[in-house]
Each structure stands twice: as structure tokens, then as C-alpha cells.
Amino acid sequence: MINLYSDTQTQPTEGMRRAIATADVADEQRGADPTTNRLQGRVAELLGHEAALFLPSGTMCNQISLRLHARPGGDELILDRTAHPIIAEAGGPAWNAGLMIHALDGDRGVFSADQLRAAVRPASRYFPRSRVVSVEQTTNMGGGRVWPLEAVRAVLAAARAHDLRTHLDGARLMNAVVASGVSAAEYAGAFDTAWIDFTKGLGAPVGAVLCASRELIDEAWRWKQQMGGAFRQSGIVAAGCLYALDHHVERLAEDHENARVLAQGLAELGCEVVAPDTNIVIFAPPGGVGESMAETAAGGFVEAMERRGVELSGTPDGRVRAVTHLDADRSAVEDALRAARDVLLA
Ligand SMILES: Cc1ncc(COP(=O)(O)O)c(C=O)c1O
Incomplete structure (x- = not known):
């Protein structure tokens, strides 16, 4: 996962x-x-x-x-x-x-x-x-x-x-x-x-x-x-x-860089992405934003990603949140982007 x-x-x-x-x-x-x-x-x-x-x-x-x-x-x-x-x-x-x-x-x-x-x-x-x-x-x-x-x-x-x-x-x-x-x-x-x-x-x-x-x-x-x-x-x-x-303080810079790579990859896949200053990436998958977190989930992106082994969360306004950290390195971010490509371009 x-x-x-x-x-x-x-x-x-x-x-x-x-x-x-x-x-x-x-x-x-x-x-x-x-x-x-x-x-x-x-x-x-x-x-x-x-x-x-x-x-x-x-x-x-x-x-x-x-x-x-x-x-x-x-x-x-x-x-x-x-x-x-x-x-x-x-x-x-x-x-x-x-x-x-x-x-x-x-x-x-x-x-x-x-x-x-x-x-x-x-x-x-x-x-x-x-x-x-x-x-x-x-x-x-x-x-x-x-x-x-x-x-x-x-x-x-x-x-x-x-x-x-x-x-x-x-x-x-x-x-x-x-x-x-x-x-x-x-x-x-x-x-x-x-x-x-x-x-x-x-x-x-x-x-x-x-x-x-x-x-x-x-x-x-x-x-x-x-x-x-x-x-x-x-x-x-x-x-x-x-x-x-x-x-674990200086290394936060790695999380920020990984978030930037993730945001860029999601944008290239057509997501509407807020460019991150730090380690949190908030985005709307193509196809629009739901009225609520449940609706985004119903839209299937979060569940489809989970089926491919990537856990994400939702925001109260119906977008998706991905957060980088100590246990999610560059290769994890690249794998997550591959899963997103499968979901969005399938
Ligand atoms: C901005 C902010 N404040 C407060 C908290 C609460 O922290 P804790 O989970 O340690 O209770 C969180 C947790 O996600 C947070 O993101």
C-alpha cells in the first residue's frame, strides 16, 4: 500500500x-x-x-x-x-x-x-x-x-x-x-x-x-x-x-519536493492541482469536483486508486488530498502517478 x-x-x-x-x-x-x-x-x-x-x-x-x-x-x-x-x-x-x-x-x-x-x-x-x-x-x-x-x-x-x-x-x-x-x-x-x-x-x-x-x-x-x-x-x-x-526536520524538504513532483504529474494527467508550497497536494480529477467528499468518492477516483494500492483522502469541498511524508518516498510517488494514469486514462 x-x-x-x-x-x-x-x-x-x-x-x-x-x-x-x-x-x-x-x-x-x-x-x-x-x-x-x-x-x-x-x-x-x-x-x-x-x-x-x-x-x-x-x-x-x-x-x-x-x-x-x-x-x-x-x-x-x-x-x-x-x-x-x-x-x-x-x-x-x-x-x-x-x-x-x-x-x-x-x-x-x-x-x-x-x-x-x-x-x-x-x-x-x-x-x-x-x-x-x-x-x-x-x-x-x-x-x-x-x-x-x-x-x-x-x-x-x-x-x-x-x-x-x-x-x-x-x-x-x-x-x-x-x-x-x-x-x-x-x-x-x-x-x-x-x-x-x-x-x-x-x-x-x-x-x-x-x-x-x-x-x-x-x-x-x-x-x-x-x-x-x-x-x-x-x-x-x-x-x-x-x-x-x-x-526529521531538514528531511521535510524531500517531502516538499515529492509533493511538487506529484502535483506536476497529476496536472499532466489533466487534474486541476493547487501548486503545493509544502507536502500537501489538493486536486480535482478531470471530470469535475463533487458537491461533497462522498460525491468525489462516488466519482470513483479515490476508490479506484485504493484498488490499485494508493490511499488518498478527500477534502470537505469535494476534492482529493494527497500528503507526502517519511514513508512515501520518490518511488512511491512515481508508483502513485502510474496508478493515477491507469485510472484516468484507462
Ligand atoms: C492543522 C491541524 N491542526 C490540528 C490538528 C490536530 O492534530 P492531532 O491529530 O495531533 O490531534 C491537525 C491534524 O491533522 C491539523 O492538520
């Missing part, structure tokens, strides 16, 4: 498994796990923040951050319409932070400071209170688009001018860093909360790290405990994350 379903599909490498097997561990809930502490210190420094917290998943990083920034009672979260907390966190912003959603129509997930300013509501007894803005770097459903640093800075300045809290969903921040040459701290340091995921392109089996001020991280600990996200001997998994930082 060639698995282009997502960059979450990787197997830990032999080297990562060795690092996991030999990790020093102790009770993380008591702050005693040396490997987890090392990981937290390293990611805080990488992202330019004072403190950090190891969490089981990126979803929990988003949800705890929103809980830190907002309270039930009419607060509003401003973010792109395709952002993960809207489409794939089970309505968590409403449940965990009582947030209303103010969705923006960005360009492939990137919105402007003007759009943000226009969305902020004046103070009034009638309106929800604009409270927090969230940026997704890179944009998942926007096809792995990198937010340019100037766009990030403009949004942060607009947010500050309106006294909004700021949050960075950095599930694929390191892809943006490798693609752009901008450091993680430059992208993430000025947000109130920012995190990176280790189970995407970095190829670890478990874990994400949330960064913020010491004060916010102390408060985040409370929600981590409440949500059941505290660990015991978590050095076992933190070791995989440390290994990923040492061995």
Missing part, C-alpha cells in the same frame, strides 16, 4: 524506536520525567517562548489554548473557515471554551489583517465579544500553504490593536520553516500560544508541545489534568519527539 492519506500515517523508524526503548523516564504528572522536561525546554526555545507543555495531541493543544483565552459567555474565535478547530475537533471550541465561531474566507487558509479588522466587532451589549484569533501554519485544507511572515506580522499587529488573544496552530510549522527559511521562533514567538505536532511530518507516534508564557502554561496544566491529558512515564514517547527534532 502507498499511503498518501496523511502525514500522520508514518511508522517510527528503527532509530526512533531505539531512542524510545532507551529513554530515561519518571512520573510526568509530578514534573519528574527527565525526557519530557528536556523536550519541553527544547521546544520552548525553538518557538521563542518562556515555557512549554507536552500534550498527547495537537487537538488538545488547540482546545486547551482556546480554554486559556476565552470563557463561556459570548466570546468569539476568529479563524479561517477551513481551520482544524472548525472542521475536525468535534465542536470542541463550543464545548471547552463556550466560543462562537467567526469564520473568515481566506485565500487557501490565509486571511489578511484587513479581513481580521473587518471581523472584529465593536463593543456592544448586543454583539459577541471578539476574543481570540487563530492562524494555521501551514494551512491543512489550504494545501499546505505557508503563511508569509509579513502576513503573520500584520495579523498579529491588528489583533494587538483590538486587544485579541492570538493562537498559532503549528501542526505543520516545521514544514513552513523548512520551506521558507524563516525560523520557528520568528513565526511563533509573538503569539500568546503556539504549538507543534510531532505526529505529522516529524514522524513520531505520539505527542505535541504547547508553548506560552510561564503563567499561561501553569494554567494550561490545570486543563491538561482536567481533560485527562496528564501522563506518567511519558519520556517513552517524548524520546520519539526529541529524535524527530534531531533527525
